[in-house]
Structures are given as structure tokens and as C-alpha cells.
Amino acid sequence: MGKSDQIKKVAVIGLGSFGKNLVKTLAKKKNMEIIAIDLDPVRVNEIKHLATQPLIMDATVKENLKSVGIIDVDYAIVSSGPSLEPSILTVHILKELNVTHIIAKALSEDHERILHLVGATEVVFPERDSAEKVGNQITTPNLIDYIPLQSGFVIQEIAPPEDFLGKTLLEIDLRKKFKITVLAIKSIIPDISIINPSSDIIIKDSDILIVFGEEKDIETLHKYTMNS
Numbered sequence: 617m618g619k620s621d622q623i624k625k626v627a628v629i630g631l632g633s634f635g636k637n638l639v640k641t642l643a644k645k646k647n648m649e650i651i652a653i654d655l656d657p658v659r660v661n662e663i664k665h666l667a668t669q670p671l672i673m674d675a676t677v678k679e680n681l682k683s684v685g686i687i688d689v690d691y692a693i694v695s696s697g698p699s700l701e702p703s704i705l706t707v708h709i710l711k712e713l714n715v716t717h718i719i720a721k722a723l724s725e726d727h728e729r730i731l732h733l734v735g736a737t738e739v740v741f742p743e744r745d746s747a748e749k750v751g752n753q754i755t756t757p758n759l760i761d762y763i764p765l766q767s768g769f770v771i772q773e774i775a776p777p778e779d780f781l782g783k784t785l786l787e788i789d790l791r792k793k794f795k796i797t798v799l800a801i802k803s804i805i806p807d808i809s810i811i812n813p814s815s816d817i818i819i820k821d822s823d824i825l826i827v828f829g830e831e832k833d834i835e836t837l838h839k840y841t842m843n844s
Contacts, residue, residue, distance in 0.1 A: 627651040627689045628667075629675045629706055630696035631659040634721055638693060639663045651684060676705045678712070687713050694736075695721040704730055711735025770831045771799070776819050777841035786815035794837045796829035 626642055628635050631654035639652050643666040652667035653675050654660050664670035673680050675696070686692065692715045696703040703720055704727075710718050711734060720736040722728035728739045780788050790796040801810045801817060802824040810817065819825070827834065 623647045623649055624691070625649040625651070625689045627653065627686055627692040629653045629692065629694045630703070630721070631656070631663060632695060632697055635693070635695040636663055638695070639666050643667070651686070651689065653684075676702050676709070678709045681706075681709060681713065686710065686715065689715060691717040691719060693719045693721075697721065697723060700727050700730070703727075704734055707731055707736050708734040768830050768832070769828065770834060771826065771828050772834060773802070774825050774827060774838075776821070776823055776825055780819045781821050782818060784816050784818050785813060788819070790827065790837070794829065794840075795833045796827050796837060798825055799828050800826040802826065 624647060626648065628639050628642070628650065631639070631652060635652075635654070636659065639650055640663070642648050642650055649669075650667045651669040651671065652660065652663050653671045653673050655672065655674055657672050660670045660672050669684060671684060673684070675681060675694075692710050694703050694706050694710070696706060700723060707718055707720050717738070718736045719738045719740060720731045722731055722739045722741055728741075731739050785798055790798060798813060799811070801813045801819075802808075803810070803820065804822040804824070827837075
């Protein structure tokens with residue numbers, strides 16, 4: 617089984633607007649197992665056809681999370697609200713259970729600091745980060761940012777995979793191989809951005825590629841990079 621065929625197991629804890637939309641986004645992806653948890657039976661019922669394990673459960677109880685195999689998830693996303701305490705306690709429990717990737721929704725800057733302190737590896741604000749973006753970041757490791765356009769086209773910022781490094785844009789030839797155009801290269805070292813880069817530019821590990829193309833073609837590129 618190739619890397620792109622491996623099943624990812626994700627827990628979404630809290631099924632308000634953010635959590636529900638995140639489940640919907642993840643359910644569109646292949647090879648996903650989704651544990652969806654909320655205390656409200658109505659919310660769980662709304663997404664039960666999309667989740668592998670739709671659960672009416674209190675996620676602030678450690679034994680509850682252990683009993684559903686939360687230890688084995690690749691990502692846990694905590695979007696409990698509107699109170700701060702449940703999300704803080706849930707993140708703390710997930711950290712104690714050694715969950716590797718814990719993404720939590722913050723309601724304020726103070727809440728963000730606390731979530732980081734108790735163990736969140738990433739904190740998002742709904743105003744700044746859409747559920748769709750988080751879902752795509754989970755399923756596409758090289759993806760940095762994602763802008764959907766009309767008619768099935770997208771602009772993405774991606775970290776170059778290892779086999780692109782040291783090669784020129786001409787050598788990797790994304791336009792010919794994947795029908796994808798490199799609009800710009802953002803270089804961290806030195807800190808510059810190159811718009812419409814020439815084909816002889818050599819790609820470094822500190823570069824970020826801004827690419828444009830149809831979503832299906834960019835997904836093909838991501839599958840290639842995950843298997844390379």
C-alpha cells in the first residue's frame with residue numbers, strides 16, 4: 617500500500633458549525649476514518665452518515681476517549697464551544713494520551729495561549745481559517761495554503777517534495793507532467809518572492825511554490841509527491 621493509500625484516522629470533537637463542516641470536508645477525501653463526537657444527539661445525527669464512528673459522548677472524560685481508540689488517531693480536532701473549559705480539558709486529556717497532532721479551535725487570544733500550554737500542536741480561529749483549509753492540510757502534507765476558485769481551479773502554496781530539490785523548474789516541468797503552472801516562488805532564505813519565475817530557477821528546500829491548476833491535477837501532483 618502506497619503512502620497516499622494509507623488510511624488516516626481523524627477525530628473531530630465538537631460538532632458545531634466548524635466541526636460539522638470539517639467532517640463534511642474530510643468525508644469527501646479517500647481513505648479517511650472519522651470519529652465524530654458531541655454531547656448533543658441532534659448534532660451527531662446530522663453527520664452520522666458521514667462519520668465512521670458518530671458518537672454521543674462527553675469528551676472531557678478521559679476513559680470515554682480511551683474507549684473509542686482515540687490513542688490511535690492521526691489527528692484530533694477540538695472545536696468545543698462556546699465555553700472555554702471543555703476544549704481546554706479535552707486538549708489536556710489528548711496530550712496525556714499522547715495524541716500526536718492536536719488542532720484546537722480558539723475563541724480568543726487568551727484561549728489560544730492556554731490551548732498551546734495544555735498541549736495543542738496547532739490552534740485555529742474560525743474567522744481566519746476555514747474548515748475546508750484544515751481538512752485539506754490534514755490530507756495533503758505538502759499543502760501550506762489553499763484558495764479555491766470557480767470552475768474547479770485552485771491556487772495552492774506547497775512545500776517542494778524532496779525529489780524537486782536541486783532541480784530547475786524546467787527539469788520538474790509541472791506544466792507538462794501535471795498541467796500545473798508555477799505562478800511564483802517565495803524564498804525564505806533569502807526572503808524574496810519571484811513572480812512568474814524563469815525556467816532555470818533551481819528549487820531549494822527553503823522555497824514555497826505557489827501553483828495554479830485544476831483541483832484534480834493538483835491532487836494528482838500531491839499523490840505523486842507522497843509516493844516519491
